[in-house]
Amino acid sequence: MKSVVLSLGSNLADRRSFIERAARELSQRVGNIVRASSVRESESWGFSSHPFLNQVVEVQTALLPEEMLRVTQQIEQDLGRTEKSGRDAQGNPIYHDRTIDIDLLWYEGEHREGEKLTLPHPHIADREFILVLLVEIYGNQIIAPFEKSFQEMLSDI
Numbered sequence: 299m300k301s302v303v304l305s306l307g308s309n310l311a312d313r314r315s316f317i318e319r320a321a322r323e324l325s326q327r328v329g330n331i332v333r334a335s336s337v338r339e340s341e342s343w344g345f346s347s348h349p350f351l352n353q354v355v356e357v358q359t360a361l362l363p364e365e366m367l368r369v370t371q372q373i374e375q376d377l378g379r380t381e382k383s384g385r386d387a388q389g390n391p392i393y394h395d396r397t398i399d400i401d402l403l404w405y406e407g408e409h410r411e412g413e414k415l416t417l418p419h420p421h422i423a424d425r426e427f428i429l430v431l432l433v434e435i436y437g438n439q440i441i442a443p444f445e446k447s448f449q450e451m452l453s454d455i
Contacts, residue, residue: 299329299358300406302366305428306353307399309342313351316377316398321355323373324400328366329359335434340427347395354403354431363405367415370400403428409443418443423451 304324308316317337325331333356339349361369378397404418422428432448440447446454 299360301332302328302357302359302361302405303403303432304355304357304370305399305401305403305431306355307350307401308397309348309350310395310397317351317353319377320373320398320400321353323376324355324357324370327369327373328361329357331355331357333435335431338427338431343425343427345394350427352427352431354428354435356435363402363408363410363415363417366402366405370402374398374400403432404441404443407442423454426452426455429455 306317306320308314308320310316314337321331321334335354337351337353339351341349343350359366374396379399401419402415402417403422408417410417422432429448429452433452436448438447438449444451
């Protein structure tokens with residue numbers, strides 16, 4: 299079994315319900331949730347829109363990273379997500395409102411850069427709303443593959 303950390307976010311309709319439903323689906327389709335942060339509200343990141351509710355969960359899974367991506371994207375679709383983030387002609391990210399967003403933050407022992415999946419997630423250290431939730435779970439621990447604790451990363455923002 300591998301430890302995997304995911305972030306959950308919703309900024310449409312009954313946001314809390316979508317977070318709760320996504321967590322239930324992860325438990326059923328991915329593996330046992332062994333740690334979970336509180337659910338907190340944050341402003342949208344990368345675009346102007348409605349505020350998000352966010353949560354971070356650690357899951358023990360037997361799924362490989364590609365399987366995790368496929369399953370989490372299917373959960374997003376099942377919970378009503380219709381558009382994925384993309385890039386414009388200049389390569390700038392384009393974000394959309396969503397019922398649920400599930401990001402794979404890191405997967406134990408995996409380092410990779412790809413078009414569909416980069417591990418660890420390339421924006422962890424930039425997203426205060428994620429770091430706050432990671433600090434809630436891990437405190438000042440330094441978790442591989444990171445060289446700093448999430449508290450130190452948060453202080454750097």
